[in-house]
Amino acid sequence: MTVDRQLINTLHTAFNSIIQHSLYADKVIQHHIQDNPHWRREDKAYFVTTLYDLVRFVRKLAYLSNVTEQDFWPIWQAYQVLNDGHIPEWEEMCELTKSDLQARLESAPRAVQLSYPDWLDGLGESQLGQHWPVVAQALNRAPGYYLRANTLKSSAQSLASKLTKEQIACEPVSSSLPDALAIEAVDRVFRSSAFQAGECEMQDAGSQQIAPLLELAPGMKVVDACAGAGGKSLHIAALMNNKGRLLSMDIHQHKLDNLKKRAKRAGCHMIETRVIKNNKTIKRLKDKFDRVLLDVPCSGTGVLRRNPDSKWHLSEQSIDELIALQADLLQRYSQMCRPGGKLVYATCSVLPVENQQQVAQFLDVNPDWTLQQELSLLPSISSEFDGFYGAVLCRNDSLQD
Numbered sequence: 001m002t003v004d005r006q007l008i009n010t011l012h013t014a015f016n017s018i019i020q021h022s023l024y025a026d027k028v029i030q031h032h033i034q035d036n037p038h039w040r041r042e043d044k045a046y047f048v049t050t051l052y053d054l055v056r057f058v059r060k061l062a063y064l065s066n067v068t069e070q071d072f073w074p075i076w077q078a079y080q081v082l083n084d085g086h087i088p089e090w091e092e093m094c095e096l097t098k099s100d101l102q103a104r105l106e107s108a109p110r111a112v113q114l115s116y117p118d119w120l121d122g123l124g125e126s127q128l129g130q131h132w133p134v135v136a137q138a139l140n141r142a143p144g145y146y147l148r149a150n151t152l153k154s155s156a157q158s159l160a161s162k163l164t165k166e167q168i169a170c171e172p173v174s175s176s177l178p179d180a181l182a183i184e185a186v187d188r189v190f191r192s193s194a195f196q197a198g199e200c201e202m203q204d205a206g207s208q209q210i211a212p213l214l215e216l217a218p219g220m221k222v223v224d225a226c227a228g229a230g231g232k233s234l235h236i237a238a239l240m241n242n243k244g245r246l247l248s249m250d251i252h253q254h255k256l257d258n259l260k261k262r263a264k265r266a267g268c269h270m271i272e273t274r275v276i277k278n279n280k281t282i283k284r285l286k287d288k289f290d291r292v293l294l295d296v297p298c299s300g301t302g303v304l305r306r307n308p309d310s311k312w313h314l315s316e317q318s319i320d321e322l323i324a325l326q327a328d329l330l331q332r333y334s335q336m337c338r339p340g341g342k343l344v345y346a347t348c349s350v351l352p353v354e355n356q357q358q359v360a361q362f363l364d365v366n367p368d369w370t371l372q373q374e375l376s377l378l379p380s381i382s383s384e385f386d387g388f389y390g391a392v393l394c395r396n397d398s399l400q401d
Contacts, residue, residue: 003086007043010036012072014051018309020070025055025309044187049142054079056140056308060115063108064101115140119316124301127351131381135350138379139304143386145186146205149179151238152267154199156181162194173205179238180205198265203231204303206377206385210295211235213344213375213390218243220290225249225333230259230271232295237268244270247289251276285336291344292337296326298347298354302377302387323353330362334369340397342372346390350378355389368396 014032017023029048033039039047054061054076058069064082065074080087081098096104105113111121114136124132147170149156156172156179163170163181168188173180182205189195189202211232216222216239224233227248237246248271250256256273263271276282299319300310330345337343345362347354355376363369375390377383 003043003046007039007047008076011047011051011054011076014047015054015072015076016070018051018055019058019312022313025052025307050076050079052142052308055312056305057115058312059117060105060108060112063112064096064104116311117314120311120314123316123319123351127353128378131378134380135378135387138381139301139350139387140308141305143305144205144384145183146173146203146208146385147181147183147189147200148203148208148235149181150199150201150234150266151179152242153197154194155179159194159200162199163189163192166192166194168192177205177208180208196265198267201231201234201262201266203235204306204386206302206383206388207231207348208235209375209377210344210346210388210390211239211293213346213373213392214239214291214293214342215392216240216291221245221288222291222293223247223249223285223289223336224293224295225336226293226295226297226329227256227259227273228252228295229255230262232293233259233271234262234266234268236293237263237266237270240270242268242270246271247274247285248272249274249276249281279332282332282336287335287338289336289338290341292333292341293344293346294330294333295346296329298322298326298349299351300348302348302350302379302389305379306386319351319353323358326354326358327361330358331366334362334366334393334395337395339368339395341395343369343393343395344390345393346388348386348388350387350389355391359391359393362393370394370396 010032014028017028018025033044061075061078062069065078067074077087078101082101111118114121116136124136128135149159160170160181168185170181170183173182183189194200218241222236224236227233227250230248233248248259253275259273299314299322300307304311334343345359349355363371371391372394373392377385377388379387
């Protein structure tokens with residue numbers, strides 16, 4: 001498509017906000033779209049797609065252009081050339097051809113070809129071995145988008161019919177994910193009558209496989225101990241048919257406030273929210289719950305295609321700090337599970353050091369727990385969805401204190 005100068009200048013500003021000032025890409029995109037209500041649908045699509053790709057491939061594009069990663073114009077030109085895009089007359093033409101750029105890329109180091117920091121490329125290889133380049137490339141692709149039908153109000157079949165009437169194309173994902181629908185027109189979903197009525201939620205199909213690991217039943221006492229904005233809490237409530245007790249906890253009040261709004265729209269009246277103020281909050285709940293979901297803070301390496309800026313925000317130190325936090329949360333929060341109950345430890349990371357190794361270390365020092373099941377979703381290896389991990393841990397009745 002032919003793009004005007006104002007749109008590219010806005011793209012330049014947004015790029016600088018992310019690369020130079022480390023602002024979150026999704027927030028930057030939301031800000032600029034709100035500030036440009038006159039944009040056509042194709043303008044918005046170009047802006048969002050191009051900005052995410054520039055951020056995703058900034059290292060590779062800077063290498064091909066022989067500039068720093070903060071030099072927008074040569075990076076944008078290289079992107080346009082590689083994607084057979086138009087370079088306007090007002091911009092100095094790029095001297096390199098697509099074949100020139102592709103030839104230069106062939107001799108580049110692997111971390112440059114994949115467009116990852118050297119340390120993250122090395123960590124990925126040490127953790128995943130020969131699978132890493134395949135997973136890394138999969139995480140560089142644009143994400144798919146999925147809905148979860150809220151079974152408290154609708155079904156996947158009914159939801160699909162309703163969305164189709166509003167000219168929103170969708171299709172079932174698989175028989176193993178009966179409530180999941182794949183969609184394309186993401187922006188139109190939020191304006192649809194089905195979404196506004198609480199009949200569906202945006203949730204990756206990989207994420208939709210975590211809550212079922214809890215083996216829920218109506219009437220249970222369940223805690224979502226790191227609930228955030230509550231996507232999995234809403235799924236839990238639906239799986240329990242709104243019957244029982246569901247306590248959704250987080251250290252951030254604003255996230256729980258958002259969950260309350262979502263729960264009201266979804267018709268989930270069983271959800272109680274509670275801010276975690278200190279360790280006393282957890283100790284008071286010892287042995288109280290049949291099921292515990294512990295969706296811990298993690299590197300987010302499994303969802304890099306949705307948050308490509310994250311790989312430039314991460315560091316070796318931040319990974320180490322997250323690993324220590326995960327171990328601490330698993331040790332302390334597991335106390336909320338009653339003897340005979342189950343806990344699901346989950347991340348959206350592809351790194352075993354945050355997943356299998358964390359669980360193994362926990363089991364080594366907690367003989368009253370056993371591993372029942374593991375779910376490991378690696379993009380392009382074991383899943384077409386985002387990268388997720390889930391471990392089902394059972395607390396043994398016979399070894400209770």
